[in-house]
Amino acid sequence: MPSTNDAPLLRLTGVTKAFGSQTALQPLDLSVARGDFLALLGPSGCGKTTLLRIIGGFLSPDKGTVEIDGRDITAIGPEHRPINMVFQGYGLFPHMTVRENVGYGLKIAGHARDKREPQVNAMLEMMHIATLADRLPGELSGGQQQRVALARALVMKPSVLLLDEPLAALDLQLRKSMQSELRNLHREIGGTFICVTHDQSEAIGLANRIAVMNAGRIVQEGTPEDIYKRPANTFVAGFIGDSNILPLMRRSGVCTLASNSIASDGPDAQVAMMVRPTDIQLSEIKPTADICVPGQVADIVFMGDHVKFVVVIETGDTLAVHRPHAECDTGWIGRGVPVFASWSRNDSHVLDRT
Numbered sequence: 484m485p486s487t488n489d490a491p492l493l494r495l496t497g498v499t500k501a502f503g504s505q506t507a508l509q510p511l512d513l514s515v516a517r518g519d520f521l522a523l524l525g526p527s528g529c530g531k532t533t534l535l536r537i538i539g540g541f542l543s544p545d546k547g548t549v550e551i552d553g554r555d556i557t558a559i560g561p562e563h564r565p566i567n568m569v570f571q572g573y574g575l576f577p578h579m580t581v582r583e584n585v586g587y588g589l590k591i592a593g594h595a596r597d598k599r600e601p602q603v604n605a606m607l608e609m610m611h612i613a614t615l616a617d618r619l620p621g622e623l624s625g626g627q628q629q630r631v632a633l634a635r636a637l638v639m640k641p642s643v644l645l646l647d648e649p650l651a652a653l654d655l656q657l658r659k660s661m662q663s664e665l666r667n668l669h670r671e672i673g674g675t676f677i678c679v680t681h682d683q684s685e686a687i688g689l690a691n692r693i694a695v696m697n698a699g700r701i702v703q704e705g706t707p708e709d710i711y712k713r714p715a716n717t718f719v720a721g722f723i724g725d726s727n728i729l730p731l732m733r734r735s736g737v738c739t740l741a742s743n744s745i746a747s748d749g750p751d752a753q754v755a756m757m758v759r760p761t762d763i764q765l766s767e768i769k770p771t772a773d774i775c776v777p778g779q780v781a782d783i784v785f786m787g788d789h790v791k792f793v794v795v796i797e798t799g800d801t802l803a804v805h806r807p808h809a810e811c812d813t814g815w816i817g818r819g820v821p822v823f824a825s826w827s828r829n830d831s832h833v834l835d836r837t
């Protein structure tokens with residue numbers, strides 16, 4: 484749905500949360516635009532579920548405010564928020580049929596049976612679970628339970644749908660197909676989705692925006708492309724996609740890697756150079772390149788769609804290099820062979836170490 488104004492649909496300001504002496508969220512700000520599919524991505528224990536529960540109203544922040552459409556809803560209970568949540572593990576009522584589970588929210592909200600039924604039926608159809616309507620959750624597969632949980636949340640027509648690790652319980656094959664279904668659903672409904680995941684490929688596959696979290700903070704927020712191509716620090720670089728992270732010193736605006744000098748603005752500090760494995764070339768003869776380091780091939784691993792070379796460079800650091808199969812058929816390269824690893828300045832990112 485196109486936004487009628489530029490104000491964010493959801494805005495969190497200075498939200499903090501501690502459980503006893505355990506800090507779960509540091510002062511945290513977050514804005515979500517109408518129609519966004521935002522992934523909250525971070526390792527286990529970084530505060531993702533806590534943040535989602537605060538947005539849903541299931542948990543109160545110690546400090547800070549939650550606003551929706553400019554209205555402060557911090558003190559408003561979950562049942563009065565235009566927000567619905569699909570819990571990790573789905574949280575279906577085991578003694579209720581699929582139809583009763585899906586209709587439960589409407590019933591509690593006081594909708595009459597004749598009003599409820601067409602809405603429930605439409606949602607069962609939309610989620611392709613109409614034939615399962617009279618079964619109990621215990622009689623369903625994981626993927627089917629997932630659809631029921633989604634139907635139960637979406638039938639309430641929430642302005643914001645919250646999803647906590649929605650695909651974590653599914654096997655890889657099903658996870659991939661549910662990913663594209665979730666994306667289609669988001670597009671069809673035109674709503675705003677916020678999805679928690681610890682899986683970077685899932686975040687990239689689902690969302691148009693990603694907020695990367697670490698230790699109770701949002702460390703970077705942007706499009707998947709922004710975050711992949713311009714990670715804010717070594718934590719983000721290491722979390723999104725494969726990366727080589729080479730520790731360096733920055734002195735007087737210059738970082739030195741072997742005999743290469745790389746200009747880098749900023750104070751003298753311990754930093755790191757990040758370069759993606761796909762951006763590195765390997766050559767037998769010293770090439771003309773922005774950055775070139777001699778090394779030796781320590782290992783060659785067949786990875787299916789590419790070949791991974793493990794190269795120990797002159798500094799003692801180890802580089803992972805991903806190359807197409809065709810480049811390995813040229814004969815000169817093998818385990819133990821000296822090589823030059825090279826890459827372009829544009830593909831080198833000097834990052835703060837975290």
Ligand SMILES: Nc1ncnc2c1ncn2[C@@H]1O[C@H](COP(=O)(O)OP(=O)(O)O)[C@@H](O)[C@H]1O
Pocket residue numbers: 502505506507525526527528529530531532533534
């Ligand atoms: N109800 C609770 N009581 C005590 N500590 C909690 C509670 N909920 C979460 N925590 C702690 O807060 C931190 C963040 O937890 P959580 O938000 O569940 O992380 P995530 O969802 O990213 O794995 C963790 O250290 C966790 O142990």
Ligand SMILES: [Mg+2]
Pocket residue numbers: 531532533
């Ligand atoms: Mg969690």
